[in-house]
Amino acid sequence: xxxxxxxxxxxxxxxxxxxxxxxxxxxxxxxxxxxxxxxxxxxxxxxxxxxxxxxxxxxxxxxxxxxxxxxxxxxxxxxxxxxxxxxxxxxxxxxxxxxxxxxxxxxxxxxxxxxxxxxxxxxxxxxxxxxxxxxxxxxxxxxxxxxxxxxxxxxxxxxxxxxxxxxxxxxxxxxxxxxxxxxxxxxxxxxxxxxxxxxxxxxxxxxxxxxxxxxxxxxxxxxxxxxxxxxxxxxxxxxxxxxxxxxxxxxxxxxxxxxxxxxxxxxxxxxxxxxxxxxxxxxxxxxxxxxxxxxxxxxxxxxxxxxxxxxxxxxxxxxxxxxxxxxxxxxxxxxxxxxxxxxxxxxxxxxxxxxxxxxxxxxxxxxxxxxxxxxxxxxxxxxxxxxxxxxxxxxxxxxxxxxxxxxxx
Amino acid sequence: xxxxxxxxxxxxxxxxxxxxxxxxxxxxxxxxxxxxxxxxxxxxxxxxxxxxxxxxxxxxxxxxxxxxxxxxxxxxxxxxxxxxxxxxxxxxxxxxxxxxxxxxxxxxxxxxxxxxxxxxxxxxxxxxxxxxxxxxxxxxxxxxxxxxxxxxxxxxxxxxxxxxxxxxxx
Numbered sequence: 145x146x147x148x149x150x151x152x153x154x155x156x157x158x159x160x161x162x163x164x165x166x167x168x169x170x171x172x173x174x175x176x177x178x179x180x181x182x183x184x185x186x187x188x189x190x191x192x193x194x195x196x197x198x199x200x201x202x203x204x205x206x207x208x209x210x211x212x213x214x215x216x217x218x219x220x221x222x223x224x225x226x227x228x229x230x231x232x233x234x235x236x237x238x239x240x241x242x243x244x245x246x247x248x249x250x251x252x253x254x255x256x257x258x259x260x261x262x263x264x265x266x267x268x269x270x271x272x273x274x275x276x277x278x279x280x281x282x283x284x285x286x287x288x289x290x291x292x293x294x295x296x297x298x299x300x301x302x303x304x305x306x307x308x309x310x311x312x313x314x315x316x317x318x319x320x321x322x323x324x325x326x327x328x329x330x331x332x333x334x335x336x337x338x339x340x341x342x343x344x345x346x347x348x349x350x351x352x353x354x355x356x357x358x359x360x361x362x363x364x365x366x367x368x369x370x371x372x373x374x375x376x377x378x379x380x381x382x383x384x385x386x387x388x389x390x391x392x393x394x395x396x397x398x399x400x401x402x403x404x405x406x407x408x409x410x411x412x413x414x415x416x417x418x419x420x421x422x423x424x425x426x427x428x429x430x431x432x433x434x435x436x437x438x439x440x441x442x443x444x445x446x447x448x449x450x451x452x453x454x455x456x457x458x459x460x461x462x463x464x465x466x467x468x469x470x471x472x473x474x475x476x477x478x479x480x481x482x483x484x485x486x487x488x489x490x491x492x493x494x495x496x497x498x499x500x501x502x503x504x505x506x507x508x509x510x511x512x513x514x515x516x517x518x519x520x521x522x523x524x525x526x527x528x529x530x531x532x533x534x535x536x537x538x539x540x541x542x543x544x545x546x547x548x549x550x551x552x553x
Numbered sequence: 554x555x556x557x558x559x560x561x562x563x564x565x566x567x568x569x570x571x572x573x574x575x576x577x578x579x580x581x582x583x584x585x586x587x588x589x590x591x592x593x594x595x596x597x598x599x600x601x602x603x604x605x606x607x608x609x610x611x612x613x614x615x616x617x618x619x620x621x622x623x624x625x626x627x628x629x630x631x632x633x634x635x636x637x638x639x640x641x642x643x644x645x646x647x648x649x650x651x652x653x654x655x656x657x658x659x660x661x662x663x664x665x666x667x668x669x670x671x672x673x674x675x676x677x678x679x680x681x682x683x684x685x686x687x688x689x690x691x692x693x694x695x696x697x698x699x700x701x702x703x704x705x706x707x708x709x710x711x712x713x714x715x716x717x718x719x720x721x722x723x
Binding site for chain 2: 155158161201204207209211212213215216223247250295372374376377378379388390394396484485486487491496498500502510511513515519520523524551553
């Protein structure tokens, strides 16, 4: 039987201090199965008493080879994989992938589809922030926040299920528009959510914002300044909490975000508490966007009618020979994309979510690369955690809001 | 601020006598492996590209020379633009200089392309496998690496299945 190799200290000797090799400081594994690592993340900690001297993240436990798998599927079929990356931001993943495909083949998206995409991604952002808030609270021993957050998240997931039939793995956006139009009662459901949610945000704020225990655990913990943060590639609320108002929805608007009036909340302190405050303000901004989009929701087509890329509706198949041919071609071979590459990015709840998509002239992508915010943000963890207590490390991991599916891909 | 992108592009193009192309309005610059570190330094310090958005590679096997393209996407917040820089690598043996001293976030992203494509990185502070297990054989995202259809290995049949597993060609 093959003996599994052990990793010796030799291999990581350049990452720990000389004292660790003499046994003066302790090397301790945190994870991969640890509730506060939000999934399967292993951290190798070098500890002096309770103080973290070095933190070496070890990732890859949730690696599913999505990038490789997508190369073996046609552009449209590969989309189901995108949901499984960042499973708290499925709509955002669908959106960036569809945008990349649309850019690669030069496909238009009708205004109604764009508006619905915005509404759904913003709802998803709220749902994702709710999971973050709940688990972040849980990490810091504020148990009840979790229960309240998941109560509201359920409403959002019901709206997702209403449109796509799935609560989480939606695959609702398709290249050229949407899978289906939204069902009757959807607008009502979103309006209902808009009505009740502002008050619920105030409820969470009452539980945490001025809570002395919460403030003690989060203020001046994991501080990073704007320049270092940029150099580490941090994006999203983690970056905005230390100053720069970098939000791709504002700086490089896509899918019609330029038509909406909203603010980009920022903070200057760059600690865990600042990140909390920024995300709490984002709830309100997302609600503002949804409200405006719903008010101006255009009618008409919800998917492009470019038959070279978008399958014809079922009803046409019985009456049109051409529709039948298109249907057959698109579902067997798929559409062809040029031998070129594009990079598109959107603002996910965690930061800049980018896709580099390269075609090879055939129906399958040559290369799909995901620039996932969790992966890049997690790199800065050793910088943030150095010199803090182990208990603070838990707060820091919670505050950069990683999703391990997004990290390992 | 597409103008800033154009001036940067032209300046770099002249400095490195590099080739530039464009697709759907996104310009890209092709520089050689020996130039990338200097290009990254200039982009960050002189042209205000504060962060590195993406760093990945693409394998063109069975084509050689170049076999790989390493793709860097540099982003600028102050000028609000993005620039793609590509570095062709002739074969698997070509060494790519690390830019992680300039852009810290390149650290893991370079480890990732080392892990997934087997691209050797020079002067990297911590070049270990990142996502795959440390004793993994082969480089999964290479085009000559087989996809899927592998039997599940348990402790009692590891060796047996190992014998008939498709092996990546080295």
